[in-house]
Amino acid sequence: MVDVRRLPSADDLLVLLTVARLGRFNAVAEALGTTHTTISRRILALDRQLGGRTLERTPQGWELTALGADAVTAAEAIEQSLGDLEARRSRSDALTGMLRISTPDGFGARFVTPALVRVQQENPRLDVEMLSATRKASQNRSGVDLEVVVGRTETATAEPIFLTNYFLRLYAGPAYAERRGLPERLEDIRHHSFVSYVESALQVQELGHRSSQLPLPVSSFQSTSIFAQVEAVHAGAGIGLLPSFMVPAGSALLPVLHDGFHRQLPIWAVARPESLRSAAVQVAVAAIRREIGERADELAA
Incomplete structure:
Protein backbone atom coordinates (compact mmCIF):
# COMPACT_ATOMS: atom_id res chain seq x y z
CA MET A 1 0.00 0.00 0.00
CA VAL A 2 1.27 3.47 -0.90
CA ASP A 3 1.93 5.74 2.07
CA VAL A 4 -0.17 8.75 1.08
CA ARG A 5 1.55 10.84 3.74
CA ARG A 6 4.71 10.77 1.62
CA LEU A 7 2.97 11.74 -1.63
CA PRO A 8 3.00 15.36 -2.81
CA SER A 9 -0.26 17.25 -2.35
CA ALA A 10 -2.56 16.96 -5.38
CA ASP A 11 -3.77 20.50 -4.70
CA ASP A 12 -0.21 21.81 -4.77
CA LEU A 13 0.49 19.94 -8.00
CA LEU A 14 -2.55 21.58 -9.61
CA VAL A 15 -1.33 24.98 -8.40
CA LEU A 16 2.02 24.29 -10.10
CA LEU A 17 0.18 23.32 -13.28
CA THR A 18 -1.64 26.66 -13.25
CA VAL A 19 1.65 28.50 -12.71
CA ALA A 20 3.16 26.61 -15.66
CA ARG A 21 0.26 27.76 -17.85
CA LEU A 22 -0.08 31.37 -16.72
CA GLY A 23 3.48 32.05 -15.57
CA ARG A 24 2.76 34.83 -13.08
CA PHE A 25 1.76 34.29 -9.46
CA ASN A 26 -0.64 37.25 -9.55
CA ALA A 27 -2.47 35.82 -12.56
CA VAL A 28 -2.58 32.40 -10.91
CA ALA A 29 -3.96 33.92 -7.71
CA GLU A 30 -6.71 35.67 -9.69
CA ALA A 31 -7.58 32.49 -11.57
CA LEU A 32 -7.74 30.41 -8.37
CA GLY A 33 -9.39 33.05 -6.20
CA THR A 34 -6.56 33.30 -3.70
CA THR A 35 -3.49 35.48 -3.02
CA HIS A 36 0.05 35.78 -4.38
CA THR A 37 1.39 34.85 -0.94
CA THR A 38 -0.70 31.68 -0.84
CA ILE A 39 0.51 30.60 -4.28
CA SER A 40 4.13 31.16 -3.25
CA ARG A 41 3.58 29.18 -0.04
CA ARG A 42 1.99 26.27 -1.93
CA ILE A 43 4.88 26.07 -4.37
CA LEU A 44 7.42 26.12 -1.54
CA ALA A 45 5.50 23.35 0.21
CA LEU A 46 5.53 21.29 -2.99
CA ASP A 47 9.28 21.86 -3.38
CA ARG A 48 9.81 20.51 0.13
CA GLN A 49 7.64 17.48 -0.58
CA LEU A 50 9.50 16.71 -3.81
CA GLY A 51 12.94 17.48 -2.44
CA GLY A 52 13.92 20.13 -4.99
CA ARG A 53 12.88 23.26 -6.86
CA THR A 54 10.04 23.01 -9.36
CA LEU A 55 10.39 26.56 -10.69
CA GLU A 56 13.26 28.90 -11.46
CA ARG A 57 13.14 32.57 -12.28
CA THR A 58 14.56 33.56 -15.68
CA PRO A 59 14.57 36.83 -17.65
CA GLN A 60 11.44 35.46 -19.35
CA GLY A 61 9.64 34.76 -16.05
CA TRP A 62 9.05 31.56 -14.12
CA GLU A 63 10.15 28.41 -15.96
CA LEU A 64 9.83 24.77 -14.96
CA THR A 65 12.88 22.86 -13.81
CA ALA A 66 13.30 19.24 -14.86
CA LEU A 67 11.68 18.23 -11.59
CA GLY A 68 8.91 20.74 -12.20
CA ALA A 69 8.23 19.33 -15.68
CA ASP A 70 7.85 15.85 -14.18
CA ALA A 71 5.52 17.26 -11.53
CA VAL A 72 3.40 19.01 -14.19
CA THR A 73 3.03 15.71 -16.07
CA ALA A 74 1.64 14.19 -12.87
CA ALA A 75 -0.58 17.25 -12.34
CA GLU A 76 -2.02 16.92 -15.84
CA ALA A 77 -2.91 13.30 -15.12
CA ILE A 78 -4.66 14.40 -11.91
CA GLU A 79 -6.51 17.14 -13.79
CA GLN A 80 -7.63 14.68 -16.45
CA SER A 81 -8.81 12.17 -13.85
CA LEU A 82 -10.74 14.81 -11.92
CA GLY A 83 -12.27 16.04 -15.17
CA ASP A 84 -13.36 12.51 -16.06
CA LEU A 85 -14.84 12.08 -12.60
CA GLU A 86 -16.76 15.35 -12.86
CA ALA A 87 -18.01 14.40 -16.32
CA ARG A 88 -19.31 11.08 -15.01
CA ARG A 89 -20.88 12.76 -12.00
CA SER A 90 -22.68 15.37 -14.07
CA ARG A 91 -23.16 13.06 -17.05
CA SER A 92 -21.63 15.62 -19.38
CA ASP A 93 -18.27 16.50 -20.86
CA ALA A 94 -18.59 20.17 -19.89
CA LEU A 95 -15.40 22.10 -19.18
CA THR A 96 -14.94 23.93 -15.90
CA GLY A 97 -12.48 26.42 -14.46
CA MET A 98 -11.08 29.63 -15.91
CA LEU A 99 -9.91 30.35 -19.46
CA ARG A 100 -7.85 33.54 -19.95
CA ILE A 101 -7.18 34.87 -23.46
CA SER A 102 -5.57 38.07 -24.75
CA THR A 103 -6.49 39.31 -28.21
CA PRO A 104 -6.42 42.48 -30.35
CA ASP A 105 -9.60 44.43 -29.64
CA GLY A 106 -10.99 44.52 -33.18
CA PHE A 107 -10.37 40.90 -34.10
CA GLY A 108 -11.26 39.90 -30.56
CA ALA A 109 -14.65 41.60 -30.72
CA ARG A 110 -15.52 40.41 -34.23
CA PHE A 111 -14.25 36.83 -34.15
CA VAL A 112 -12.89 35.69 -30.78
CA THR A 113 -15.86 36.88 -28.71
CA PRO A 114 -18.57 34.97 -30.61
CA ALA A 115 -16.35 31.88 -30.62
CA LEU A 116 -15.83 32.04 -26.85
CA VAL A 117 -19.51 32.75 -26.21
CA ARG A 118 -20.30 29.57 -28.12
CA VAL A 119 -17.75 27.65 -26.06
CA GLN A 120 -19.24 28.98 -22.83
CA GLN A 121 -22.79 28.20 -23.89
CA GLU A 122 -21.69 24.60 -24.43
CA ASN A 123 -19.75 24.65 -21.13
CA PRO A 124 -21.78 26.82 -18.73
CA ARG A 125 -19.42 26.20 -15.79
CA LEU A 126 -16.41 27.56 -17.70
CA ASP A 127 -15.42 31.15 -16.83
CA VAL A 128 -13.80 33.27 -19.55
CA GLU A 129 -11.57 36.34 -19.21
CA MET A 130 -10.66 38.15 -22.44
CA LEU A 131 -8.02 40.88 -22.31
CA SER A 132 -7.61 43.38 -25.16
CA ALA A 133 -3.97 43.67 -26.25
CA THR A 134 -2.58 44.50 -29.69
CA ARG A 135 0.91 43.04 -29.51
CA LYS A 136 3.27 40.40 -30.77
CA ALA A 137 3.75 37.12 -28.95
CA SER A 138 5.13 37.75 -25.47
CA GLN A 139 8.67 36.57 -24.81
CA ASN A 140 7.82 36.40 -21.11
CA ARG A 141 5.11 34.51 -19.29
CA SER A 142 2.03 36.55 -20.12
CA GLY A 143 -0.44 35.55 -17.41
CA VAL A 144 -2.92 34.14 -19.94
CA ASP A 145 -3.63 30.67 -21.29
CA LEU A 146 -3.71 31.79 -24.92
CA GLU A 147 -2.53 34.85 -26.83
CA VAL A 148 -4.01 35.91 -30.16
CA VAL A 149 -1.40 38.08 -31.86
CA VAL A 150 -0.80 39.96 -35.10
CA GLY A 151 2.28 39.72 -37.30
CA ARG A 152 5.31 37.49 -37.22
CA THR A 153 5.80 35.24 -34.20
CA GLU A 154 9.32 35.05 -32.83
CA THR A 155 9.32 33.13 -29.57
CA ALA A 156 11.23 30.00 -28.68
CA THR A 157 9.17 29.24 -25.60
CA ALA A 158 5.66 29.07 -27.07
CA GLU A 159 3.96 27.32 -29.96
CA PRO A 160 2.25 29.37 -32.70
CA ILE A 161 -0.94 28.20 -34.43
CA PHE A 162 -1.80 30.02 -37.65
CA LEU A 163 -5.38 31.31 -37.66
CA THR A 164 -5.83 33.49 -40.73
CA PRO A 266 -1.29 37.09 -40.30
CA ILE A 267 -3.02 36.37 -37.01
CA TRP A 268 -1.75 33.58 -34.76
CA ALA A 269 -2.81 31.84 -31.57
CA VAL A 270 0.21 31.37 -29.30
CA ALA A 271 0.55 29.35 -26.09
CA ARG A 272 3.05 27.44 -24.01
CA PRO A 273 3.04 23.67 -24.63
CA GLU A 274 1.52 22.98 -21.21
CA SER A 275 -1.34 25.39 -21.98
CA LEU A 276 -1.99 23.77 -25.34
CA ARG A 277 -2.54 20.48 -23.54
CA SER A 278 -5.44 22.06 -21.65
CA ALA A 279 -8.83 20.87 -22.92
CA ALA A 280 -10.28 24.37 -22.53
CA VAL A 281 -7.51 25.92 -24.67
CA GLN A 282 -7.91 23.23 -27.34
CA VAL A 283 -11.66 23.82 -27.48
CA ALA A 284 -11.15 27.61 -27.65
CA VAL A 285 -8.68 27.36 -30.54
CA ALA A 286 -11.04 25.02 -32.42
CA ALA A 287 -13.95 27.41 -31.85
CA ILE A 288 -11.97 30.43 -33.10
CA ARG A 289 -10.92 28.49 -36.20
CA ARG A 290 -14.53 27.48 -36.79
CA GLU A 291 -15.69 31.10 -36.49
CA ILE A 292 -13.02 32.18 -38.97
CA GLY A 293 -13.92 29.39 -41.39
CA GLU A 294 -17.61 30.23 -41.33
CA ARG A 295 -16.91 33.92 -42.04
CA ALA A 296 -13.89 33.64 -44.32
CA ASP A 297 -15.40 36.07 -46.83
CA GLU A 298 -15.14 38.89 -44.26
CA LEU A 299 -11.38 38.37 -44.07
CA ALA A 300 -10.75 37.96 -47.79
CA ALA A 301 -11.98 41.40 -48.87
Whole structure:
Protein backbone atom coordinates (compact mmCIF):
# COMPACT_ATOMS: atom_id res chain seq x y z
CA MET A 1 0.00 0.00 0.00
CA VAL A 2 1.27 3.47 -0.90
CA ASP A 3 1.93 5.74 2.07
CA VAL A 4 -0.17 8.75 1.08
CA ARG A 5 1.55 10.84 3.74
CA ARG A 6 4.71 10.77 1.62
CA LEU A 7 2.97 11.74 -1.63
CA PRO A 8 3.00 15.36 -2.81
CA SER A 9 -0.26 17.25 -2.35
CA ALA A 10 -2.56 16.96 -5.38
CA ASP A 11 -3.77 20.50 -4.70
CA ASP A 12 -0.21 21.81 -4.77
CA LEU A 13 0.49 19.94 -8.00
CA LEU A 14 -2.55 21.58 -9.61
CA VAL A 15 -1.33 24.98 -8.40
CA LEU A 16 2.02 24.29 -10.10
CA LEU A 17 0.18 23.32 -13.28
CA THR A 18 -1.64 26.66 -13.25
CA VAL A 19 1.65 28.50 -12.71
CA ALA A 20 3.16 26.61 -15.66
CA ARG A 21 0.26 27.76 -17.85
CA LEU A 22 -0.08 31.37 -16.72
CA GLY A 23 3.48 32.05 -15.57
CA ARG A 24 2.76 34.83 -13.08
CA PHE A 25 1.76 34.29 -9.46
CA ASN A 26 -0.64 37.25 -9.55
CA ALA A 27 -2.47 35.82 -12.56
CA VAL A 28 -2.58 32.40 -10.91
CA ALA A 29 -3.96 33.92 -7.71
CA GLU A 30 -6.71 35.67 -9.69
CA ALA A 31 -7.58 32.49 -11.57
CA LEU A 32 -7.74 30.41 -8.37
CA GLY A 33 -9.39 33.05 -6.20
CA THR A 34 -6.56 33.30 -3.70
CA THR A 35 -3.49 35.48 -3.02
CA HIS A 36 0.05 35.78 -4.38
CA THR A 37 1.39 34.85 -0.94
CA THR A 38 -0.70 31.68 -0.84
CA ILE A 39 0.51 30.60 -4.28
CA SER A 40 4.13 31.16 -3.25
CA ARG A 41 3.58 29.18 -0.04
CA ARG A 42 1.99 26.27 -1.93
CA ILE A 43 4.88 26.07 -4.37
CA LEU A 44 7.42 26.12 -1.54
CA ALA A 45 5.50 23.35 0.21
CA LEU A 46 5.53 21.29 -2.99
CA ASP A 47 9.28 21.86 -3.38
CA ARG A 48 9.81 20.51 0.13
CA GLN A 49 7.64 17.48 -0.58
CA LEU A 50 9.50 16.71 -3.81
CA GLY A 51 12.94 17.48 -2.44
CA GLY A 52 13.92 20.13 -4.99
CA ARG A 53 12.88 23.26 -6.86
CA THR A 54 10.04 23.01 -9.36
CA LEU A 55 10.39 26.56 -10.69
CA GLU A 56 13.26 28.90 -11.46
CA ARG A 57 13.14 32.57 -12.28
CA THR A 58 14.56 33.56 -15.68
CA PRO A 59 14.57 36.83 -17.65
CA GLN A 60 11.44 35.46 -19.35
CA GLY A 61 9.64 34.76 -16.05
CA TRP A 62 9.05 31.56 -14.12
CA GLU A 63 10.15 28.41 -15.96
CA LEU A 64 9.83 24.77 -14.96
CA THR A 65 12.88 22.86 -13.81
CA ALA A 66 13.30 19.24 -14.86
CA LEU A 67 11.68 18.23 -11.59
CA GLY A 68 8.91 20.74 -12.20
CA ALA A 69 8.23 19.33 -15.68
CA ASP A 70 7.85 15.85 -14.18
CA ALA A 71 5.52 17.26 -11.53
CA VAL A 72 3.40 19.01 -14.19
CA THR A 73 3.03 15.71 -16.07
CA ALA A 74 1.64 14.19 -12.87
CA ALA A 75 -0.58 17.25 -12.34
CA GLU A 76 -2.02 16.92 -15.84
CA ALA A 77 -2.91 13.30 -15.12
CA ILE A 78 -4.66 14.40 -11.91
CA GLU A 79 -6.51 17.14 -13.79
CA GLN A 80 -7.63 14.68 -16.45
CA SER A 81 -8.81 12.17 -13.85
CA LEU A 82 -10.74 14.81 -11.92
CA GLY A 83 -12.27 16.04 -15.17
CA ASP A 84 -13.36 12.51 -16.06
CA LEU A 85 -14.84 12.08 -12.60
CA GLU A 86 -16.76 15.35 -12.86
CA ALA A 87 -18.01 14.40 -16.32
CA ARG A 88 -19.31 11.08 -15.01
CA ARG A 89 -20.88 12.76 -12.00
CA SER A 90 -22.68 15.37 -14.07
CA ARG A 91 -23.16 13.06 -17.05
CA SER A 92 -21.63 15.62 -19.38
CA ASP A 93 -18.27 16.50 -20.86
CA ALA A 94 -18.59 20.17 -19.89
CA LEU A 95 -15.40 22.10 -19.18
CA THR A 96 -14.94 23.93 -15.90
CA GLY A 97 -12.48 26.42 -14.46
CA MET A 98 -11.08 29.63 -15.91
CA LEU A 99 -9.91 30.35 -19.46
CA ARG A 100 -7.85 33.54 -19.95
CA ILE A 101 -7.18 34.87 -23.46
CA SER A 102 -5.57 38.07 -24.75
CA THR A 103 -6.49 39.31 -28.21
CA PRO A 104 -6.42 42.48 -30.35
CA ASP A 105 -9.60 44.43 -29.64
CA GLY A 106 -10.99 44.52 -33.18
CA PHE A 107 -10.37 40.90 -34.10
CA GLY A 108 -11.26 39.90 -30.56
CA ALA A 109 -14.65 41.60 -30.72
CA ARG A 110 -15.52 40.41 -34.23
CA PHE A 111 -14.25 36.83 -34.15
CA VAL A 112 -12.89 35.69 -30.78
CA THR A 113 -15.86 36.88 -28.71
CA PRO A 114 -18.57 34.97 -30.61
CA ALA A 115 -16.35 31.88 -30.62
CA LEU A 116 -15.83 32.04 -26.85
CA VAL A 117 -19.51 32.75 -26.21
CA ARG A 118 -20.30 29.57 -28.12
CA VAL A 119 -17.75 27.65 -26.06
CA GLN A 120 -19.24 28.98 -22.83
CA GLN A 121 -22.79 28.20 -23.89
CA GLU A 122 -21.69 24.60 -24.43
CA ASN A 123 -19.75 24.65 -21.13
CA PRO A 124 -21.78 26.82 -18.73
CA ARG A 125 -19.42 26.20 -15.79
CA LEU A 126 -16.41 27.56 -17.70
CA ASP A 127 -15.42 31.15 -16.83
CA VAL A 128 -13.80 33.27 -19.55
CA GLU A 129 -11.57 36.34 -19.21
CA MET A 130 -10.66 38.15 -22.44
CA LEU A 131 -8.02 40.88 -22.31
CA SER A 132 -7.61 43.38 -25.16
CA ALA A 133 -3.97 43.67 -26.25
CA THR A 134 -2.58 44.50 -29.69
CA ARG A 135 0.91 43.04 -29.51
CA LYS A 136 3.27 40.40 -30.77
CA ALA A 137 3.75 37.12 -28.95
CA SER A 138 5.13 37.75 -25.47
CA GLN A 139 8.67 36.57 -24.81
CA ASN A 140 7.82 36.40 -21.11
CA ARG A 141 5.11 34.51 -19.29
CA SER A 142 2.03 36.55 -20.12
CA GLY A 143 -0.44 35.55 -17.41
CA VAL A 144 -2.92 34.14 -19.94
CA ASP A 145 -3.63 30.67 -21.29
CA LEU A 146 -3.71 31.79 -24.92
CA GLU A 147 -2.53 34.85 -26.83
CA VAL A 148 -4.01 35.91 -30.16
CA VAL A 149 -1.40 38.08 -31.86
CA VAL A 150 -0.80 39.96 -35.10
CA GLY A 151 2.28 39.72 -37.30
CA ARG A 152 5.31 37.49 -37.22
CA THR A 153 5.80 35.24 -34.20
CA GLU A 154 9.32 35.05 -32.83
CA THR A 155 9.32 33.13 -29.57
CA ALA A 156 11.23 30.00 -28.68
CA THR A 157 9.17 29.24 -25.60
CA ALA A 158 5.66 29.07 -27.07
CA GLU A 159 3.96 27.32 -29.96
CA PRO A 160 2.25 29.37 -32.70
CA ILE A 161 -0.94 28.20 -34.43
CA PHE A 162 -1.80 30.02 -37.65
CA LEU A 163 -5.38 31.31 -37.66
CA THR A 164 -5.83 33.49 -40.73
CA ASN A 165 -4.59 36.40 -42.82
CA TYR A 166 -6.46 39.68 -43.06
CA PHE A 167 -6.17 42.91 -45.03
CA LEU A 168 -5.54 46.50 -44.03
CA ARG A 169 -7.01 48.96 -46.52
CA LEU A 170 -7.58 52.70 -46.79
CA TYR A 171 -11.02 54.20 -46.09
CA ALA A 172 -12.59 57.64 -45.71
CA GLY A 173 -15.95 58.95 -44.55
CA PRO A 174 -18.39 60.61 -46.99
CA ALA A 175 -18.15 63.98 -45.22
CA TYR A 176 -14.36 63.97 -45.45
CA ALA A 177 -14.47 62.96 -49.13
CA GLU A 178 -16.87 65.80 -49.88
CA ARG A 179 -14.80 68.34 -47.95
CA ARG A 180 -11.28 67.32 -48.99
CA GLY A 181 -11.69 64.98 -51.95
CA LEU A 182 -9.94 61.62 -52.20
CA PRO A 183 -6.38 60.90 -53.37
CA GLU A 184 -5.97 59.48 -56.84
CA ARG A 185 -2.39 58.30 -56.23
CA LEU A 186 -0.48 57.13 -53.17
CA GLU A 187 1.68 60.29 -53.32
CA ASP A 188 -1.46 62.37 -52.79
CA ILE A 189 -1.77 61.04 -49.23
CA ARG A 190 0.69 63.77 -48.20
CA HIS A 191 -2.07 66.33 -48.77
CA HIS A 192 -4.56 64.61 -46.45
CA SER A 193 -5.21 63.93 -42.79
CA PHE A 194 -4.67 60.38 -41.55
CA VAL A 195 -6.18 58.15 -38.86
CA SER A 196 -4.02 55.39 -37.36
CA TYR A 197 -2.56 53.85 -34.20
CA VAL A 198 -0.46 55.86 -31.75
CA GLU A 199 2.97 55.11 -33.16
CA SER A 200 4.84 55.59 -29.86
CA ALA A 201 2.60 53.01 -28.12
CA LEU A 202 2.48 50.49 -30.95
CA GLN A 203 4.06 47.08 -30.40
CA VAL A 204 3.11 45.71 -33.83
CA GLN A 205 4.87 48.14 -36.11
CA GLU A 206 3.24 46.68 -39.23
CA LEU A 207 -0.04 48.27 -38.10
CA GLY A 208 1.33 51.80 -38.05
CA HIS A 209 1.53 54.49 -40.70
CA ARG A 210 5.32 54.73 -40.51
CA SER A 211 5.85 51.16 -41.68
CA SER A 212 3.22 51.39 -44.42
CA GLN A 213 5.51 53.30 -46.83
CA LEU A 214 2.75 55.85 -47.29
CA PRO A 215 3.74 59.53 -47.48
CA LEU A 216 3.56 61.55 -44.28
CA PRO A 217 0.15 63.22 -44.00
CA VAL A 218 -0.62 66.86 -43.25
CA SER A 219 -2.03 65.90 -39.84
CA SER A 220 -3.01 62.78 -37.95
CA PHE A 221 -5.57 61.44 -35.51
CA GLN A 222 -4.04 58.56 -33.54
CA SER A 223 -5.63 56.16 -31.07
CA THR A 224 -4.66 52.88 -29.41
CA SER A 225 -8.21 51.61 -30.05
CA ILE A 226 -9.22 50.36 -33.49
CA PHE A 227 -12.84 51.15 -32.60
CA ALA A 228 -11.92 54.79 -31.95
CA GLN A 229 -10.09 54.88 -35.29
CA VAL A 230 -13.15 53.57 -37.14
CA GLU A 231 -15.35 56.17 -35.43
CA ALA A 232 -12.84 58.91 -36.25
CA VAL A 233 -12.91 57.96 -39.93
CA HIS A 234 -16.73 57.95 -39.86
CA ALA A 235 -16.63 61.40 -38.24
CA GLY A 236 -14.39 62.80 -40.98
CA ALA A 237 -11.05 63.01 -39.16
CA GLY A 238 -9.14 61.70 -42.17
CA ILE A 239 -8.23 58.65 -44.21
CA GLY A 240 -7.84 55.54 -42.08
CA LEU A 241 -5.74 52.41 -42.48
CA LEU A 242 -8.30 49.91 -41.20
CA PRO A 243 -8.81 46.14 -41.16
CA SER A 244 -11.29 45.36 -43.91
CA PHE A 245 -13.27 43.13 -41.52
CA MET A 246 -14.00 46.27 -39.49
CA VAL A 247 -15.71 47.79 -42.53
CA PRO A 248 -18.59 45.43 -43.34
CA ALA A 249 -20.53 45.38 -46.59
CA GLY A 250 -22.99 48.27 -46.65
CA SER A 251 -20.79 50.50 -44.49
CA ALA A 252 -20.90 54.22 -45.24
CA LEU A 253 -17.10 54.32 -45.42
CA LEU A 254 -15.58 54.74 -48.87
CA PRO A 255 -12.64 52.67 -50.13
CA VAL A 256 -9.58 54.74 -51.02
CA LEU A 257 -7.13 53.49 -53.67
CA HIS A 258 -8.60 50.01 -53.25
CA ASP A 259 -6.62 48.56 -56.15
CA GLY A 260 -3.51 50.60 -55.43
CA PHE A 261 -2.70 49.81 -51.82
CA HIS A 262 -3.26 47.17 -49.15
CA ARG A 263 -1.35 45.29 -46.48
CA GLN A 264 -1.83 41.65 -45.54
CA LEU A 265 -1.02 40.47 -42.03
CA PRO A 266 -1.29 37.09 -40.30
CA ILE A 267 -3.02 36.37 -37.01
CA TRP A 268 -1.75 33.58 -34.76
CA ALA A 269 -2.81 31.84 -31.57
CA VAL A 270 0.21 31.37 -29.30
CA ALA A 271 0.55 29.35 -26.09
CA ARG A 272 3.05 27.44 -24.01
CA PRO A 273 3.04 23.67 -24.63
CA GLU A 274 1.52 22.98 -21.21
CA SER A 275 -1.34 25.39 -21.98
CA LEU A 276 -1.99 23.77 -25.34
CA ARG A 277 -2.54 20.48 -23.54
CA SER A 278 -5.44 22.06 -21.65
CA ALA A 279 -8.83 20.87 -22.92
CA ALA A 280 -10.28 24.37 -22.53
CA VAL A 281 -7.51 25.92 -24.67
CA GLN A 282 -7.91 23.23 -27.34
CA VAL A 283 -11.66 23.82 -27.48
CA ALA A 284 -11.15 27.61 -27.65
CA VAL A 285 -8.68 27.36 -30.54
CA ALA A 286 -11.04 25.02 -32.42
CA ALA A 287 -13.95 27.41 -31.85
CA ILE A 288 -11.97 30.43 -33.10
CA ARG A 289 -10.92 28.49 -36.20
CA ARG A 290 -14.53 27.48 -36.79
CA GLU A 291 -15.69 31.10 -36.49
CA ILE A 292 -13.02 32.18 -38.97
CA GLY A 293 -13.92 29.39 -41.39
CA GLU A 294 -17.61 30.23 -41.33
CA ARG A 295 -16.91 33.92 -42.04
CA ALA A 296 -13.89 33.64 -44.32
CA ASP A 297 -15.40 36.07 -46.83
CA GLU A 298 -15.14 38.89 -44.26
CA LEU A 299 -11.38 38.37 -44.07
CA ALA A 300 -10.75 37.96 -47.79
CA ALA A 301 -11.98 41.40 -48.87
